[in-house]
Amino acid sequence: MSKGLKAKLTEYTGEDFYPYHMPGHKRRDFFDFPQNIAALDITEIDGFDNLHAPSGVLCDVENRLARVYSADESHMLINGSTAGVLSAISVCMSGAEGKCGSALIMGRNSHKSAYNAAYICDTPVTYLQESESFLINSEDVEKSLLNEEAMGRRVGCVFITSPTYEGVVQDVMSIAKVCHMHYVPLIVDAAHGAHLGFSEGFAENPLKLGADICIMSLHKTLPSLTQTAVVHLKGERVDRRRLGRFLRIYQSSSPSYILMASIDECTAFLEGESVRRPNHFDEFADRYKGFLSRVKGLKNIYAGGFLEGADGKKCDIGKCIIRDKNGVLSGKKIYDILRSEFMLQPEMAGKEYCLSMFTVMDEDEAYDRMYGALGEIDVNYDKYAEKSKAERSDGRDEGAEIKVYVLKDEYVNSEKGKQKGIRAAWDAECEILDIGMAAGRISAEFVSMYPPGTPIVVPGEIYDEERIGLIADSVRKGLNVQGIEISRDL
Ligand SMILES: Cc1ncc(COP(=O)(O)O)c(C=O)c1O
Structure with missing residues (x-):
């Protein structure tokens, strides 16, 4: 039996983890709410x-x-x-x-x-x-x-x-x-x-x-x-x-x-x-840009906008994409290193990158700790890269069996099955089958990576090789894919 959510939250937030995730208040006592x-x-x-x-x-x-x-x-x-x-x-x-x-x-x-x-x-x-x-x-x-x-x-x-x-x-x-x-x-x-x-x-x-x-x-x-x-x-x-x-x-x-x-x-x-100029948001924008210019000097690690060279207008400030310039460390790997070795909690792990968020509530500690961690990963890059390659050749992540929901053939061939659209497909009779058998079949479920929750497949869409590959690869990289069933050999 777990110790309960409140106790778990109290214990976690009492540790030295720094939040690079939502909510934007960054767990600061922002409005002087009462203890009770x-x-x-x-x-x-x-x-x-x-x-x-x-x-x-x-x-x-x-x-x-x-x-x-x-x-x-x-x-x-x-x-x-x-x-x-x-x-x-x-x-x-x-x-x-x-x-x-x-x-x-x-x-x-x-x-x-x-x-x-x-x-x-x-x-x-x-x-x-x-x-x-x-x-x-x-x-x-x-x-x-x-x-x-x-x-x-x-x-x-x-x-x-x-x-x-x-x-x-x-x-x-x-x-x-x-x-x-x-x-x-x-x-x-x-x-x-x-x-x-x-x-x-x-x-x-x-x-x-x-x-x-x-x-x-x-x-x-x-x-x-x-x-x-x-x-x-x-x-x-x-x-x-x-x-x-x-x-x-x-x-x-x-x-x-x-x-x-x-x-x-x-x-x-x-x-x-x-009404205040410069205001806290201006200070945040300056601080964030200062941080980006510091991390630009790293040899192996990229940290910056989703669109490189982003200026805050086409790519929002504060969404810091961190990835390996050489493509060896996956987003999940970087996420895990930041968490387990530096006590930095990013917002999410993607396949190729890890996302950390900065907001107007972050002070110098947020930038210094992230810069320090990225700098250390950069300096010790060979060690991390080798470890990551060894884990991959272990086949440690390969054991997942993935099943997806698809429309039953009887339904697709029926009069009712001519109805197209999300409602018809999500409500229709479905079956579950191994993802390897899904090519050409019509999805009966939303399959999304969470976060951010944008679907990879929508009910009514056909499973093609690209979608199947993306789902399988994401699961094997340890990402949170919803709308499928996963079992692992233990
Ligand atoms: C683009 C987008 N729209 C809407 C939402 C829903 O927002 P909320 O979590 O506040 O309900 C999210 C949540 O992640 C989102 O990413």
């Missing part, structure tokens, strides 16, 4: 308003949020950006006959919450693929819009992610212009961009570039508690009243006052920062 956190944990008693019909103190927080972010309207989310994404897509896909969306155009790199919204709304989806430079082209958006129009379908919205989990910032202004020429609203999932626009060193706030709805997780990059987020509206292209309906559907009817107080405190922090 339960003292603030109330419900909708007199004087404390109601999130689902705000008119008092909670309405004040939302108005303040709207002011700080230049939105027309902002709503607190206490179920994270997930609730905002579900609500935003749902509102665009609903409405009176002839007025509701009958097709959704979205980035293939979207978070799983967008796919879940497509499932709930049971809508056909057209994907926008990123180019080789990880950008979504506004010309591709235009082509997709024209295609949908030619098919007689009304596009409910275009949905893109900017910045991405790895920090890639899209050309929101050009994409918004195209969408608006076609009278289609643009939703920007800026779950990772609640800090945008607060420093010259960052990209601009998507609402100022034409987004009609923008969703931001405060907890990811700002000092605020996990699950706190906000959905903003701008302009008249989206039905504001109906957005409230979906927020009531997807959000808890018992919103936490502790989380809402955290949103309020975070907003007050942002208000202060918006």
Whole structure:
């Protein structure tokens, strides 16, 4: 029997691990919360308003949020950006006959919450693929819009992610212009961009570039508690009243006052920062750039933006990609070394790189400890590389047996099986089989690497050699792949 979550958390956080991961407050006592956190944990008693019909103190927080972010309207989310994404897509896909969306155009790199919204709304989806430079082209958006129009379908919205989990910032202004020429609203999932626009060193706030709805997780990059987020509206292209309906559907009817107080405190922090120059965000941008210029001198280890030479505008500041320039140490290996030998806890391990996050709450210790660790790995690189090669030739990671969910052939060949789309495939009769047998079969599940939660395979998509190889390789590298079954020979 384990000792219990609270005891485990207390023990872990008492150790000297440094957090290069979310939440953005970096476990600092950012708002002077009382020792007895339960003292603030109330419900909708007199004087404390109601999130689902705000008119008092909670309405004040939302108005303040709207002011700080230049939105027309902002709503607190206490179920994270997930609730905002579900609500935003749902509102665009609903409405009176002839007025509701009958097709959704979205980035293939979207978070799983967008796919879940497509499932709930049971809508056909057209994907926008990123180019080789990880950008979504506004010309591709235009082509997709024209295609949908030619098919007689009304596009409910275009949905893109900017910045991405790895920090890639899209050309929101050009994409918004195209969408608006076609009278289609643009939703920007800026779950990772609640800090945008607060420093010259960052990209601009998507609402100022034409987004009609923008969703931001405060907890990811700002000092605020996990699950706190906000959905903003701008302009008249989206039905504001109906957005409230979906927020009531997807959000808890018992919103936490502790989380809402955290949103309020975070907003007050942002208000202060918006009038102070240079502010804490400017200092963060300078510090981070200083750190990057120090690590540039390393021989074997790269640390910097996902897009090399990134300046904070096209690639967000703070998302630090760490990889072996020689391609010997995998992302998971670097992650494990940082954790076990240096007590540095990165955000995630990818196949080729490990991601560490810096935020406005990090002070010199964060930069010095990471620089020190990367420097040591660089100096002792041969030792690490040899050890890693030896482990690989051991075949230690090769024993995983992977099974995937696919549609039954009887279903695919049936009348019902002609239905295409996420809903039909996710709900259909399925079977489980060895991944080696899956080529050419239709997936009945989402398979994603977590984090970040972007699917490798979507229900209804066909397993090809590339997808099979990617899943098998990721599992063997010890990454967290969801939506499959794994067994290991012990
Ligand atoms: C791009 C993106 N959108 C939305 C979400 C959901 O955010 P939350 O965890 O605040 O619900 C995530 C979470 O990782 C994400 O990466």
